[in-house]
Amino acid sequence: MTNPAAAALIARSNRLGADPKNTNYAGGNTSAKGVETDPVTGEPVELLWVKGSGGDLGTLTEPGLAVLRLDRMRSLVDVYPGIDREDEMVAAFDYCLHGKGGAAPSIDTAMHGLVDAAHVDHLHPDSGIAIATAADGEALTKEIFGDRVVWVPWRRPGFQLGLDIAEIKHRNPQAIGCILGGHGITAWGDTSEEAEAHSLMIIDTAADYIAENSRAEPFGPALEGYAALPPAERRARAAALAPTIRGIASADRPMVGHYTDSDEVLDFLAHAEHPRLAALGTSCPDHFLRTKVKPLVLDLPPTAPVEESLARLHDLAVAYREDYQAYYDRHATPDSPAIRGKDPLIVLVPGVGMFSFGKDKQTARVAGEFYVNAINVMRGAEGLSSYQPIDETEKFRIEYWALEEAKLQRMPKPKPLATRVALVTGAASGIGRATAQKLAAEGACVVIADLSLEKAQEAAREIGGADVAVGVQVDVSDEAAVQAAVDAAVLAFGGVDLVVNNAGLSLSRSLMETTEQDWDLQHDVMAKGSFLVAKATAKVMIEQQLGGDIVYISSKNAIFAGPNNVAYGAAKADQAHQVRLLAAELGEHGIKVNGVNPDGVVQGSGIFASGWGANRAAVYGVEEEDLGKFYAQRTILRREVLPDHIANAVFVLCGPELTHTTGLHIPVDAGVAAAFLR
Known part of the structure; x- marks a missing residue:
């Protein structure tokens, strides 16, 4: 169970870290001192709990604290070899740790352990750093705070800075904290509440003073012609x-x-x-x-x-x-x-x-x-x-x-697709959704593009927050809409590196039943849509000069001639040849273009759910709920093809293993001999 002092520390840290006026993300650190029973000796032992290296105050939890024996930590003063070797003291903190687990002690641990106060806060508020970086910061500190806050000249964080602040507090018993030149603030208190109040007093007092005394145009006069565009x-x-x-x-x-x-x-x-x-x-x-x-x-x-x-x-x-x-x-x-x-x-x-x-x-x-x-x-x-x-x-x-x-x-090895930005069309369901999830799991940032904005945003939320995935609306048959979606991707993540042309639909009709509108609709979405998306995103990739990948989700129907799908099969054949044409054209820019040819993917498919499944089931004389099993039985491997299988193929084409492969179509159909590539 958390020690009361540590519990108060976590609560205080979360409050301070939740407000950006107090400190930046992952910036600053806080501490508390308290007593626990040593499990070895049964005697009371004084401990220091301090935010560990790399943590964030606003989200700090108990595992994010380093826990040190205060007597051992303070004994380091006697072996401190001087400022030229003070980096060695960080490794020495490991010999002061108490118990198992916990975070690694940070460079600022000395500031907390050596200062004679039960609770210490070190923060990076904008108002405090403004005073700390002013040319006459020392005089301003005196004018704003009197003797309650003491100026500390710039010193790189470390053991010596901890000694400096401890000495300043000792020599200034009336002080509640200090301004660290060029750096930030430190405050202390006998209780957690007092330390927090002192921190906030320094932050708010500095902010109020700046607001009341600042010159009208601190950045100088307005530059003609440099105002913000609409x-x-x-x-x-x-x-x-x-x-x-x-x-x-x-x-x-x-x-x-x-x-x-x-x-x-x-x-x-x-x-x-x-x-x-x-x-x-x-x-x-x-x-x-x-x-x-x-x-x-x-x-x-x-x-x-x-x-x-x-x-x-x-x-x-x-x-x-x-x-x-x-x-x-x-x-x-x-x-x-x-x-x-x-x-x-x-x-x-x-x-x-x-x-x-x-x-x-x-x-x-x-x-x-x-x-x-x-x-x-x-x-x-x-x-x-x-x-x-x-x-x-x-x-x-x-x-x-x-x-x-x-x-x-010490940072973990990045995932295979780390730093890559993927745009997946038709990504709110079926193959597209599974592909977006796979790419994100392998480290990519993903833009979920779909005709339904609501469904696209829902799919993005399922993957993670806006730092991982965003949802955008797009009608891939509309050039302006495609450009708007690409612009949204660029503004969200900086650019585009990996594109999956997956948006599609199908109407299962015979030649005589297929209307001109049926033909145009399917070609607009799949043939024209893939062309528009490839054109807009290839422009971005060329400007970035980082290479890239474009993957077409085509179909075995691009090769296999099945009944009652003339418009769909022809559109898929168009997509399949776009792969070859663009691979030949874009290779000089380091852009690979490949395709995946699935068999019918029934599970989770928006196409099958919208009527295609019922029509295909009628063509083959099976119940619609058995269509996936039917497709599986006609394959060489007797396996049903699922969205994840297509997603895996996309990852392989874009991942680190096939860096020299372009113009390829990968069949993911469990083996349909009639669709073998020749």
Whole structure:
């Protein structure tokens, strides 16, 4: 059962972490000290519970706490070898752990264990960091808080910072906390409630002071021509720029993207000082570890021709990579980790918004949120004084810290389709739904495209939240609707890498019963629809320069001549030849085009449920509920084909094993000799 002190700590952490004004996602840490009985000696032992490495305060639970014996942790002071070797102290924390399980102690553990207070909070509020990064932050701290909050000059997180704060608290018994230069805040209390109240007092007092004393235009005067475009226009422009921007951010390794046009971003980019401030970079370590030290900023107004903006972005990307390499070369030592990539993680486009990137959608989204935090920090600091982040040398020391490198090395191996963005049509049921689920399970971000928006969104919710899957409406026979769906995919995840042309329908009718409307409908959805989707998505892939996959869900009927399906069979044959034609045309761009030829997939099929199943059952003289078994018995393997079998074939074609295969059709029909490929 959770110790009362630890229970209070978790509750406090969740409250603080739930409000973004208090700290950024996964930022900061909290602690509590209390007594438990040592199970070995039966004697009371004083413990420290502290949020472990990598956790998030808003969602913290007991397994996310590191639990240390306070006496052993404080005894480390006697063996501390000095600031030049303080990284060794992180490994020493492991020898202070109490009991089994729990999280790994973070670099900030000393700050909590050495400070003589029962409860300690370390947070990254925008208002607090604004004071911490102001050029005259120390004087502002004194003016705002008097002697209740003490200024601590910048020091990299670690054991020495813990010693510094402990000494400051000892010398300032009246103090409730401190402003950590360039970094954030720390507060303490004798009870959990008191520590929380002190944290909130510092945060709210700083915010109120900034609001009451800030100059009118902290980012300078408005730039003529740089105002935000109207919403529909800026989203259209964002979609037009996004594939190129994603390609720029993925030159070293593929990235998933996130787009935001928040008021904070648009306002920042509309004012004269944004180039200077962006070049200064972020300050709080949590920020620039997610965003890189500074963003790439397009230096053109939003009314510039799209082609001019795209060309300029490519030029800026070359300059950004050269600048980052020079930054690395200036500060790297023989012991530094290798350079991790020279591409920007934040790209700012005036009048349009911000594109942020990461190894997955959540990381990309959080990077964008952190840069919004940085904008708020800059606004506060510039409003009172001038923004002065920690210097470049210190940023490098943290970005290429051996402890950060070790944390990266401990991360789990990515799934096979990690960083890939998939668009699946007809994905709300049957083969499409199973395929979307399979691709997401293998690491892809998935766009569920379907004629029914409600069903598409339901299927996306079943897969996961918006960081994994989104649902969009599309009529694949309508070029404008297809482009809108592709634009939605690009804005959701940065681009498109993997397309599954699955949308289809069928009317089981003889030649004489098939009307012109029947023919047009089936060809519009499957032949024309696949062409429109392939065209729109191939354009994105070509602009990204990351290669890609297009998979057609065709049919054994593309080869096999069965009765009463002339329109369906002809449309499927059209799809099958599109695979060959596009494989030949798109190969120079690294885009593979392949197909899957299923037999009749009855289970979960929207086509079969809409009347096709009843008609085919009548043609073959069986009951509709026995149609799947009938199909199975006519195959060589005597097995029914299910949606998951098709999904597995799609994954194989797009996964890491068939990187050199294009123009192929894979039969997934349990063996229909008449449909063998010749």
